Amino acid sequence: MYYKFGTLTICTIFALIGAVSFEQLLSDNRQHGQRSDRVLAQTSEEKEANVVCEKGSNAVVTVKDGNGHGSGFIVSRNGLIITNAHVVEGSPSVVTVVFNNGKQVPADVIGFAMGGLDLAVLKIQNRKNLPNLSLGSAGSAKVGYHVFAIGTPLSEDYRDTCTQGDISRIRADGEIQHTANTNQGNSGGPLLNGQGEVIGVNYLVAKARVFDDAGNLIASTPSGTGINLALPVEKVKSFLADVRKKRVSNESTLPKTKERTIATISLNGQVINGSLGEGDRIAEKNGAFVNLYQFQGRANQQIVIDMTSKKINSVLTLYQVSESSEGQKFKPIAENNDIGPGDFNAQIKTNLPADGLYVIIASSDEQGETGNYSLRATATP
Template sequence: MINSKLSRFSGLTLCILFNLITLTFVEEVLSVQRDKLGYSNSAVAQTASEQIARSVYKKATQAVVTVKDGRGHGSGFIVSQDGLIITNAHVVEGSPSVVTVEFPDGKKLPADVMGFAKGGLDLAVLKVQKQKNLRMLGLATEDSAQVGDRVFALGSPLKPQFKDTFTQGHITRIKKSDGEIQHDAPVFGGNSGGPLLNTKGQVIGVNTRIITGSSFKTNTGMNFAIPVSKVRSFIAAARKGDVSQTSTLKRRKQREFIPISLNGQIINDKLAKENGFLNLYVFQGKAGQKVVIDMTSKNMNPALGLYQAIENSGVRNYQPIAQNDDKGAGDFNSRITTTLPADGVYVIEAKSSTRGQAGDYSLRAVVKP
């Protein structure tokens, strides 16, 4: 009886061992086959979420451009194969009638500023001529966006060299009164006019403004986009020529030149949408004076320009003397050090290096011996 039980136990043990050896062999064979086919652990671990993000980027990247007007930059996106481009009004407000659009591959094309949305809507339309087969973005159906939806932003944040930057987040709020989309996909100045996309790579909004933290590099997660319903209506109006030839953004009355002395006194001021994100200061200078102008801020990226006012036949023109964006590597404040070429009136232009960025700043100007 004992021998019989031992015999059955031994047989069972051998059977289990055989199965384990067989499974090990099969796993080794499968592992070898995966290696031969080029599979890797990272590829096997790729999630559906990653696949969606990559698909959206691949679909959208060639249809998003950097918009440059010689003074600053923003983003835009193509909505027709023949070169119709949507951007923010504040990106091209006050620009020449022709701006430059740059594609992710570095190709640059001239684009006509065709017009602006009416009623104070922050949208403008550009047109690249003699194009037939440009990549374009489709528009999502109206009211398809919901709080909690995953979204993607594509554009040129901060500086043109950061073009084709792709970020993602979620819709955190939709304003009931006008459908404005609030989201937390990281965007910064320079993203203005770029698309906000859904998981299908369709446009659900146009990124238009942000709220920044204590540093201009800090995104609070409170970013806002014009909803696709308004974008669609604007495109339809633009095709009919029903656009304004000038920006209709609401602004306060044009600010007068603010006097500034050259004694180093600090002026605290701010840039805001109401003043066009720009302040102008004026002083009387003398030939040979070495002037140092500083603009500092904790919540935006300052930029300075210095111009000489020149009267010619009763018309005042402004000749550029010096410009500065960053003082140096890692220092995003702005400083101009220059020698004035002649006696006369000079104007300091205080703004942000990224169009549409608001914030507080301090300004001082001093003559060095």
């Protein structure tokens, strides 16, 4: 059909004007052919991406321990799972893993990498022929290569999320810097090459400093920087060799000074028990300790957030995270520090203005005030 159309066009033009050279027409057709080749190439890349994402997701799991979640991936048919140490640090000896089809099974926490390496291994018992990912060759990651990240960012509702990008830098320590979008919850998930092989384990998103409309620094957030880091596959292979030789630690060996991340809260009414104290972030406006929680919300969704405590004068603030040419900004949506006279608990009840990311700041009304609290968030459509 394409060539017939081209021949008819040539004949018609010659018959009407006779002034266009045959070479010009051939040149035009060659340009059309080149555009067609580019379209076919693009389609081929899309097919490759689809194969990598669909095949890879079968071996990627969500890792839950009752307090939060991360990601992991199966590396053997009998159920060995690699994840980050910080995902299961402080977890019970048995955690829950969720497959991409929603099926949940228990997994034992077998051990942690030595020397502060952010890796841990889990084991699904009494299983055979599980889907698993192959490990890529050492040194196969190169700047400019296309990569894919699979995991469960932010909330369990987003499990089996596959994003793609490019390797932007190989750091001196071998860590892979890339642009495949990741968020909290992606930790422990695989970074794959175009053949679907694991070349890294996602563990960190570079943080951006974010400010409110008044220019006050609110927090550092790991979202939206485009700088994502993965441990190289060489370290995974070395860790697996140690696992086979049983040279692993029963506890995490990560430095205790590792900075806390923004926790994810579900809008299902589940109670989160937290505390304010030394080591927490500090609010710039009054010097009070603060904890941060994030969630994905929908436009016109009505939410109720409750913070209760017998130890502190609770303060709640809700911010909408927005993107701009200057990066991410926090726009205040609502704030409350007393439900009523004599009731020093805090409650926010509001309708969300738009789809997107929101952050809850749980704090106290006084500088240096410490104590435990309970936080709960519920939503209706």
